[in-house]
Amino acid sequence: MKIILENWRRLALLFLILLLLFLIGNWSQKKAETSWNVNAGEADNSPLSDTEENDKVEGEKASEGLTLQSGVGEEEMAVVDIKGAVHNPGVFTVPSDSRLHEVIEKAGGFTAEADTVQVNLALKVWDQMLMYVPKKGESADIISSTAAPGTSDVKKININSASQSELTELTGIGEKKAQAIIEFREKNGAFKTIEDLLLVPGIGEGILSNIREDISL
The missing domain is CATH 3.10.20 (Ubiquitin-like (UB roll))
Known part of the structure; x- marks a missing residue:
């Protein structure tokens, strides 16, 4: 009799354990389904779906590319x-x-x-x-x-066409040196370079350096 009673107790305990496990499993499944439905609803209610979001990103990149290209060239x-x-x-x-x-x-x-x-x-x-x-x-x-x-x-003085009075406006060039410049170009032709002034009697490196920025050919 004691053995039978002990077996019933064990069966009852095992039944309770199985029932508890079943209830816990059922509750977990329902919670998971509820959570999934909520997330799905939020995704559906979002302003842009994944595809739309990707399209937006690609569009923004394309727009930026066009903006950059418009500045090139x-x-x-x-x-x-x-x-x-x-x-x-x-x-x-x-x-x-x-x-x-x-x-x-x-x-x-x-x-x-x-x-x-x-x-x-x-x-x-x-x-x-x-x-x-x-x-x-x-x-x-x-x-x-x-x-x-x-x-x-400031207008430069053209040493190939300037008059005597114009040449005397240059630093260090008096009437005699101005006349020497005119005589030199009449005899030898137009000056080809600024340095050709050094061929004119009375004009040296010092004078040329002072007037170089004020003359032209």
Whole structure:
């Protein structure tokens, strides 16, 4: 009798344990389903789905790419007026880092009458630059209505065409030296370089260094 009673107790305890495990498992499953439904609802109610969010990100990246590309290739330009002994005088727009020979090419190149010795083809151009290409026998410098950056608007004295009174405006050049300059160029032709002034009697390195920035060819 005691053995039978003990077996019933064990069966009852085992039944209670199994019932408890079943209840706990059922409760856990319901909690998990409730949590999943809540998360799913939040995802559905969000402003953008995963696909829409990805599309938005890709669109923003594409927009940024277009913005960056729009800035690429922008180049500062200079408007240059060229006159004189070129085939097609006129106004030309070129990149601001261009040299004079590039503008002359745009103007059709030199004519047969052009005095190319007086033209510095390596000169860097600037915006609103006015250039005159002289013909042979003319004494003309490149003229600029707006001075190049970093330079002054003070007109330089052309030693190939200046009068005696104009030459005397230079530091250290009196009437005798001015006359000597005129006689030298009449006898030997136009000065080809600034340094040719040293060939004129009475003009040395000291005087030349004082007037170098105030003269032109």
